[in-house]
Amino acid sequence: MIAPKKIFSSFIALALIASPLFAQSPAPAPHDGINVLILGDSLALCGFGKRLDERFRESPSVNATFTYLTCGTNPLSWLKEKPYSNIKTHCGFVSMESLGGGMMREIEDVYGQxxxxxxxxxxxxxxxxxxxxxxxxxxxxxxxxxxxxLFPDKRSVNPNRHAAELRNFLVPFINKAVRTPSNLRKIYWVTSPTSGRVSKEIQDFVFEQTRSDVGHVAHVIDSRTLVAYPYHHMEPDKEHFLGADMDQWADKVFDVVERDLSSQPIASLQPLSQTTIAQNSVTEPTPPAEKPKEQTLQVRAKLISKTQPVPVNEFLPYQEFLVGYLYEVTRVIAGEYSENQILVMHPAYIKLEEQRLGRWRIGRTYRLQLHELENTVWKTVKSKDDSGLINLQPYIRVQDEMRHPDHAR
Structure with missing residues (x-):
């Protein structure tokens, strides 16, 4: 039997080999024209990022292209604000930077290279x-x-709660992009292709919320319309894929950008930082790090149900995974909590190492010291919760919060 890590290693390696960008030959000579910045997550590492970078480098209208692909990131990961100010990627990194004179510098560190x-x-x-x-x-x-x-059960949406949570991740990024003095004139926001691990309701909600929160500034591209699901070469997580489908996705995104840019010369546009958009940018929600994280909740609670983790190959290339444990609250020792039950997310894997969860036994009562999951770097870690209680705010033990590889110490 092939080990799960080796499966994904081969998967990423094939994606890189398939692209000529990782050859040692110098990049094409730059042309007078626009400078392009591409940011992407683990899906981009599977071929999308390299293909899109290649298309821009080949374009006669492009002067320089700078591409950064980092596994496991969300929009806040790219900002200096806490709790992501010192965050690192542990599951794959690629950068491709124009140096001028037709040269390009590449850094590649991925599974299976x-x-x-x-x-x-x-x-x-x-x-x-x-x-x-x-x-x-x-x-x-x-x-x-x-x-x-942000949707632990992968099926249901709580519109009020989830809209606010998504806004916390989207608005700070778009505000920083338009407020930072620079030459930036256009933003293209490429949303996720169809995912087989979450419901259509969740995917529709995330897209519509993204369009609502950033669409006043960015051209939001719905990737679900650009490449058909199921994919021909798909990982067990039913989300990552490679090959011709990845190339098609990147090519169609490039076509959207190229058509939009051809409709109006980029030089005729003002930098976003000098427009009324920057002056009237969206009111920013309270960053997670500035919420009252010190308000620790302490309860005595009886464990009544446990969610089992998925196999490792279903969350690779990521290295951490959370599972939901449902408790019945018997006493609130410190802090405020009004529900009869409480959902606590426990790390099942850290750096791909299985955690010892056997000591947590159904029917036993535990004293728990908790923080809201929303205020921590664990918030967008891969997770599973079978309780179905989407009305409950997830918590995490303070002791577990500090075990995240990027926890700010």
Whole structure:
């Protein structure tokens, strides 16, 4: 039997080999024209990012292209604000940067680039720095898949709660993009293709909320209309894929951007930071780090149900995974809590190492010291909850919160 890690290693390696960008030959000579910044998550590492980078580099209208692909990221990961200011990616990183004179610098650290290779840790580049140092005219932001983990049961939507949570991840990014003094003139927001691991209701909700929160600034591209599901070469998580479908997705995104840019010369547009959009940007929600995280909830509670984790190959290339445990509250020791039951997310895997959850036994009562999951870097970690109680705000034990590889110490 092939080990799960090796399956995904081969998967990523094939995606990289399939692209000529990783050859050692120099990049095509730059042309006078626009500077392009591409940001992407693990889906981009499966071929989308390289293909899109290639299309822009080949375009006679492009002067320079800067591409950064980091596994496990969400929009806040690219910002300097806490709790993501020092976050690193541990499951794959690629960068491709124009140097001028037809040269390109590449950094590649992904599963399977050599036999048995596992990626190291890499700081996630920060948008504020990239806008100043690279001075892009356009930004292509591919993201969204990891936001599906705001919905632990993968089926249901609580509109009021989930809209606010999504807004917390989307608005700070778009505000930073338009307020940072730079040459940035256009933003293209590439949403997720169809996912087989969450319901259509969730995917529709995330897309509509994204369009509502960032559509006043960015051209929001619905990737579900660009590539058909199921994919021909799909991972067990029913979300990651590679091959011709990835190329098709990237090519169609490029076509959308190219058509839009051809409708109006980019040089005729003002930098976003100099427009009324920057002056009248959307009111920003309270960042997670500024919420009253010190308000620890302490309860005595009886464990009444446990969610079993999925196999490792169903959440690769990610390295952490949470499961929902449902407790019946018998006493509130400190803090405020009014529900009879409480949902606590426990780490089942950290750095792909299985955690010892056997000591948590149904029917036993435990004293729990908790923080709201929303205020932590665990918020968009892959997770599963079979309780079906989407009205309950998820919590995490304070002790477990500190075990995240990127927990701010």
């Amino acid at each position: 050599t036999r048995g290779h596992t990626p190291g840790s890499h700081p996630v580049p920060k948008l504020e720095d990239l806008l100043v140092t690279k001075q892009p005219d356009i930004l292509v932001m591919q993201t969204g898949t990891n936001l599906f983990d």
